[in-house]
Amino acid sequence: MKKIIVILLFIFSLTLVSCKNDTNFDIVTTTYFQYDIVKNIVDDKLTVDVLTKPGVDNHDFMPSSTQMANIKNSKLFIFTSYKIDSWLNENVSQVAGKETIVINLNDYNDVNINDLHYWTDPKLILNFINVVKDEIVKIDPDNKDFYVENATNYYNAINNVHLSMESYFNSKDNVTIYFAGHNAMKYFEDRYKITIIALSNTSKPDADLTSNQITSLLEVIKENSVHFLFTEELKEPKVATTIKNELAEDNYELTLLELHGYHNVTKEDFDNNVSYLQLLERNFNNIKMALGD
Ligand SMILES: [Zn+2]
Secondary structure (H helix, E strand, O other), rough: OOHHHHHHHHHHHHHHHHHHHHHHOOEEEOOHHEHHHHHHOOOOOOOOEEEOOOOOOOOOOOOOHHHHHHHHHOOOEOOOOOOOHHHHHHHHHHHHOOOOEEEEEEHHHOOOOOOOOOOHHHHHHHHHHHHHHHHHHHHHHHHHHHHHHHHHHHHHHHHHHHHHHHHHHHOOOOOOEEEOOOOOHHHHHHHOOOEEOOOOOOOOOOOOOOOHHHHHHHHHHHHHHOOEEEEEEEEHHEEEEHHHHHHHOOOOOEEEEOOOOOOOOOHHHHHHHOOOOHHHHHHHHHHHHHHHO
């Protein structure tokens, strides 16, 4: 009998542990870039979930009922904006718990551009690190020093790349790059005063282009002697590959490079803890390559 009770207690405790892991997180974030900021501050001191799983497009995302419960039970819930997290129906208080601290990061977006992809501006990410750090300290003041130190380190690391990019682009005249993705990089463009010509003028990925549109893109590329074409993350670059192959028939060489818009990371990048910082460095390196540096 005693043995049975011990076994039952053991099973019960396992159930408790698994419930905790499955349904409750200290902090819930909607999208990769917020998750990245939080993880770089809390490390393993608090549990963190991201609703939009690796590889998933964050434009048309809908949370599951389990995820909705997780938001309600969280201490801190961070979202991008009512525009992109449209499932919040402009009313986050219906979704968050009474005790949940809520951050709408768009409230801290002090750059006014008519585009929803504000996270492509590293300078704004620096603001967000401080905002998020302050709220994390509120939910777990005992570890304040740890969080402040991590936030400072991450801030400085991103700021270093940002400053390098700023001085690099300041030293160049009329930087123009060509992008075969959707129109996601306006904030980035504006920050560094460069021109990114998006070949598909939509605000969402997966645009189907007609053969006429592809022909006119080919002309744009040839006329401007473009030899590097940037592609967006997560999507197979179908249009860019078509253009590259058609040009190759005329012995015109075109190299495809990724310009990451930080919507989300692949499963592989997620498992390797690839950070916003590393993606920013990748982008910078790819742009330098395209500009011949
Ligand atoms: Zn987008």
